[in-house]
Amino acid sequence: MSITTQQSSGTPAPTRPGGAGQAATLVLVGTLTIMAGATVAPAIPGIREAFAGTAHVDLLARMITTTHALAIVLFAPLAGGVVERMGKKNALITGMLAFGVGGSSGAYLPDLVSILAGRAVLGVGVSLIMTSSVALVADLYEGSERQRLLGRQTAAGAFGGVVLLLGGGLLAGLDWHVVFLLYLLGMVLVVPALLFLPKRVPAVAVAPGQDAAAPARKRGIPGPVLAALGAMMLGQVAFYSVPVQVPFLVEDHFGSSSVVSGAIIAVQTFCTGMVALRFAFIRRLAGEYTLVALSFLAIALGYTVLFLAPNVAVLVAGMFFMAAGLGSLMPNLNNWVLSDAPPESRARYAGFLTTALFLGQFISPLITQPIVDALGIQPTFAVIAAGAAVVSGAYYLGGRRAAKG
Incomplete structure (x- = not known):
């Protein structure tokens, strides 16, 4: 068993109490990561038509579905260090705000280049959200409770994807700008995050004489x-x-x-x-x-x-x-x-x-x-x-x- 799941006595560490609000918040956060790409996909034909006079419009319009992923790949290796410095709750809230601002920017920005810049901000937000939320689940839950929460996070993302696959197309049929407003959900979830998530998480105890950081320092x-x-x-x-x-x-x-x-x-x-x-x-x-x-x-x-x-x-x-x-x-x-x-x-x-x-x-x-x-x-x-x-x-x-x- 990993030392991260043991107390000094060698018995399994208990789940930290947090209530249904804490668990529900962490589960709902799982819907945000799937939103990053799935939400806007039905709007691409409308965006291409709206900016038909822009040079390389076919390429730039399609890049709206991939720019955030490139930003995530580039920023995610640094996200862990940023989260550790900011604190997991602060990083999660910052990520939600970046998600909401960057994601919804397509509804009001005037050209494709600026919309792509907003998608990059969205990618940074997703990196912070995913990194901090998964780490919070690990800090706040152990054993089967952790497994249950991680499964529910994956399920929330999947079920959210179903809704977006069906709803995104309907909204895009009304007006492609409207689809981008769905990203404001990230800012809405800031409220339960502030209310239910602890600012500091007690450290997990390890067995006597063991250094929890040793694996990272000695072996990479x-x-x-x-x-x-x-x-x-x-x-x-x-x-x-x-x-x-x-x-x-x-x-x-x-x-x-x-x-x-x-x-x-x-x-x-x-x-x-x-x-x-x-x-x-x-x-x-x-x-x-x-x-x-x-x-x-x-x-x-x-x-x-x-x-x-x-x-x-x-x-x-x-x-x-x-x-x-x-x-x-x-x-x-x-x-x-x-x-x-x-x-x-x-x-x-x-x-x-x-x-x-x-x-x-x-x-x-x-x-x-x-x-x-x-x-x-x-x-x-x-x-x-x-x-x-x-x-x-x-x-x-x-x-x-x-x-x-």
């Missing part, structure tokens, strides 16, 4: 944590191919509408949330390495179904496997890294998690699109399935080696 990032970060990045590379490629398959190959492709992705997102809600129970069935192996095996099965799918109905069946994999993978990796992190460095480790997650999303189309260009969409799904199966086997063997060691 421990090998198991690197394994978890690698799984986070690879999982996002695999997962992000669904929203990037499935709409083209549904509309161009199967002849269905964009509404159908959005509904398919919404089904996958909703089921991911349902699986994540059961993470505390799932975690009791297997260890970290085994769960990662099973998650990637489910992803491999899902992509195999997508590769073989002759119609939309079979595509939906493949999404259930994908949801099982991602719904267990995300909270497992968050819990794994934060359980192994030295207590005073949890924010820094949470920053590593944020970097791995969004780096995987950012490079996913860079990796898969050349394969799509060479082979086509469904053969690319077969390649991803094979890669996920290899990753599954590697983590299974890694878990057996760790158990023997």
Whole structure:
């Protein structure tokens, strides 16, 4: 057991009392990270039309959906240090304000360049929110309670994604400016954060004679944590191919509408949330390495179904496997890294998690699109399935080696 989950007596540390308000606030914060990209996507055609006279409008309009991710990748490695200096609650509130200001700026800024600058501010806000909120969960909860909260955070993001997939398109149909106002939710959540989250969190006690900072100072990032970060990045590379490629398959190959492709992705997102809600129970069935192996095996099965799918109905069946994999993978990796992190460095480790997650999303189309260009969409799904199966086997063997060691 990690020293971060022990008291000086060697018994499991109790969950710090915080009440339903504290837990609900941390869960709701999980909806903000999924909002970063999903909210504005339906507005892109309207934005392109509104700024049709701008040079390189096609590129700049599409960059609205990716600029925040690049900002997150660049800032997230520093976010942990910023959070540790500011304090987790202050950093979370600062991130929410940046989220609200940067995200909503598209509703009133006059040109594409300034809107892209606002998206960069949004990315910085997401980095602070994700880093500080995950670290707060680690500080305030232990054991099964922590696992339950991390699962609920993942589920909240997934369920929020479903609402945004359905609602964002409706709002964009009214006026593309209105979509950006949804980001003001970040500023609304400042109120419960001020009311329910503690300003200071008592340090977690460690066993006598042990130095909680020793792992970070002597060995750098421990090998198991690197394994978890690698799984986070690879999982996002695999997962992000669904929203990037499935709409083209549904509309161009199967002849269905964009509404159908959005509904398919919404089904996958909703089921991911349902699986994540059961993470505390799932975690009791297997260890970290085994769960990662099973998650990637489910992803491999899902992509195999997508590769073989002759119609939309079979595509939906493949999404259930994908949801099982991602719904267990995300909270497992968050819990794994934060359980192994030295207590005073949890924010820094949470920053590593944020970097791995969004780096995987950012490079996913860079990796898969050349394969799509060479082979086509469904053969690319077969390649991803094979890669996920290899990753599954590697983590299974890694878990057996760790158990023997």
